Amino acid sequence: MARVGRKRMHCNNKELHHKYKTKRRMKDLDQIQEDLKPENKARLLNQELEEDLPGLGQFYCVECSKYFVDEQARRVHRRSREHKRRLRDLKDPAYTQKEAEAAAGLTTDSRRSGAEPPMSVGPMSLLSIKQQNEQKAAFVSANKKTKMEIE
Numbered sequence: 001m002a003r004v005g006r007k008r009m010h011c012n013n014k015e016l017h018h019k020y021k022t023k024r025r026m027k028d029l030d031q032i033q034e035d036l037k038p039e040n041k042a043r044l045l046n047q048e049l050e051e052d053l054p055g056l057g058q059f060y061c062v063e064c065s066k067y068f069v070d071e072q073a074r075r076v077h078r079r080s081r082e083h084k085r086r087l088r089d090l091k092d093p094a095y096t097q098k099e100a101e102a103a104a105g106l107t108t109d110s111r112r113s114g115a116e117p118p119m120s121v122g123p124m125s126l127l128s129i130k131q132q133n134e135q136k137a138a139f140v141s142a143n144k145k146t147k148m149e150i151e
Helices: 014-023 029-035 038-045 071-078 081-090 097-104 126-150
Strands: none
Touching: 029 038, 029 081, 071 081
16 A cells, blocks of 8 residues: 655645735835824724624724724733834834935936935934035035136
């Protein structure tokens, strides 16, 4: 009698991995920052009863976009590492489309002599603020020199 080998179906099945990955997908940070605006937050915290959601949709964490079964589960979640990490990530402002285009090099400014130097994108650190101030000072001094040469 021959030994029957087992089927190893799930280890390389990309469709299954994609299915479960998208099932657990949560909102991105910029979408959550929209939800944190006062009018949206009030609407999300005071939802009507809905049978399909855990806890009938009454126990919702706006920062993590998760529903919980009861208040105790939500309280435990608020003390968790995952929730605190999400709060720390939400403190940084969301990137705008204009910042994303500038970072990719798709700027629309004409670079005329009266234009200001390009702004840095992203959250401002002390080093980036210092570099930005140095760039502005160099730009102003270069403009003064060109004005003196013209006159």
